[in-house]
Amino acid sequence: MKILIVGPSWVGDMVMSQTLYIELKKTHPNASIDVLAPAWCKPILERMPQIAKAIEMPLGHGDFAFFTRRNIGKSLLLENYEHAFILTNSAKSALIPFFAKVKHRTGWKGEFRYGLINDMRTNRKSFDLMIERYVALAYPKEKMTGSGCLANLPKPKLNIDRQKQLSAFEKFSLHSKRPVIGLCPGAEFGPAKRWPAEHFANITQTLINNGYQIWLFGSAKDHEVTESIKESLPLELQNNCHNLAGETSLIEAIDLMAACNIVVSNDSGLMHIAAAVGCKVVALYGSTSPGYTPPLSDTVEILHTDIDCRPCFKRICPLEHLNCLKELTPDMVVNAINRLNQIKVIQC
Structure with missing residues (x-):
């Protein structure tokens, strides 16, 4: 057939x-x-x-x-x-x-x-x-x-090319001396899906101070935001934060994301890629709901606030306050990372 x-x-x-x-x-x-x-x-x-x-x-x-x-x-x-x-x-x-x-x-x-x-x-x-x-x-x-x-639905599972993964490590001067947490601050849908950049910056500094390195993923449209996250760090910490947004091809992003221990992501395409390459995922929901398109990972923490106006499924906050995302605090995300935290360092 x-x-x-x-x-x-x-x-x-x-x-x-x-x-x-x-x-x-x-x-x-x-x-x-x-x-x-x-x-x-x-x-x-x-x-x-x-x-x-x-x-x-x-x-x-x-x-x-x-x-x-x-x-x-x-x-x-x-x-x-x-x-x-x-x-x-x-x-x-x-x-x-x-x-x-x-x-x-x-x-x-x-x-x-x-x-x-x-x-x-x-x-x-x-x-x-x-x-x-x-x-x-x-x-x-x-x-x-x-x-x-329908029962026992299959989960997406993308193949990883180990040789291309190693080539991407070399191309972007990456290493595995510290365990890696990937952050995905973008979302094509619109700002009502994007956790505030200052919250991402907050957890970036916290995680680096606790022994991790951060890889920032996204498209060229996200590069300005991801660069602002990196630049918000003290200079002595910036070597442990790698801005890959707009630098990698999609295939490189797939292979590199598979090297992350945990990925923190807005409700986006990269969230689903992270789940499909076997990452532990912290999924952040603003205007949308995990009830329709949750990350299909075996190990996932789904975070959202329960304010009355969400989920509204709007691209832009109709009330102009974005409280569904602002009130999702950095501490809540760090606590979710801690719950998933059984680190296996990938050697390259």
């Missing part, structure tokens, strides 16, 4: 989608699974052993581009895909499998796409977790009645 997946556009969602690929391989061990995804997600797919091929999607998230999608679909005709799973909700995302003449096209009811999807699932809200919604598509709709029918 050849399977085509129309994958999600966000890094965290792509990591979580591995649950579906694991489940498909359980039921169809000899299946060949290809995933159509944006270029920035390809490094993640390369670390999923269930994936035969990552097909780069040349269009942006909001581009309709009907004729381009038709041409991509026609270019896939010779692949003879038997089944397609469309993990996104838009009508345009279902066009490529349609034009590729994939016989079985499975997806959730979303924008008007009757005919484009011929195995339409309509009870999405009966499943609480995003990974449940992914895994449910692997089975006949009559058996998938809600969260209660």
Whole structure:
């Protein structure tokens, strides 16, 4: 069987989608699974052993581009895909499998796409977790009645390339003389997901004073914030804080994050990567909720405040106070780290 997946556009969602690929391989061990995804997600797919091929999607998230999608679909005709799973909700995302003449096209009811999807699932809200919604598509709709029918869901697990990890250590002049804690201060969603930079700076100094080194992860957009965290430290402590935001490729970030003992992260794509490479995770939630997309780690501390206005799921605090994040204190995070603190130093 050849399977085509129309994958999600966000890094965290792509990591979580591995649950579906694991489940498909359980039921169809000899299946060949290809995933159509944006270029920035390809490094993640390369670390999923269930994936035969990552097909780069040349269009942006909001581009309709009907004729381009038709041409991509026609270019896939010779692949003879038997089944397609469309993990996104838009009508345009279902066009490529349609034009590729994939016989079985499975997806959730979303924008008007009757005919484009011929195995339409309509009870999405009966499943609480995003990974449940992914895994449910692997089975006949009559058996998938809600969260209660799914048990022992697989967790994403990304492969680590040890040689590339060592090369990244050398490239960025890193070492393992001190145990490593990774910090991820960014979140693409918006400021209502971002724990204050001054709180990150506070725990950075505390952790370095207690014998750790800090690696700061993020995109180029996060570099200014991560640099401000490093520069807030006394000069004698800055050698133990490495600002990697915007410096690493995504594949380097994956391998380096696997070398961290613990990762402290906002609700972001990097949080899901940290969980998928086996890190212990302290997950910080502001405007969003862990009830839908929690970090899928075996060892995790999930922190949030319980003020009345959260979770609001807004990108920007509608009340302009961000108390859901400000009142999540550095002491609470350090205490969570202490609860997870069974350090194994990685030698390089």
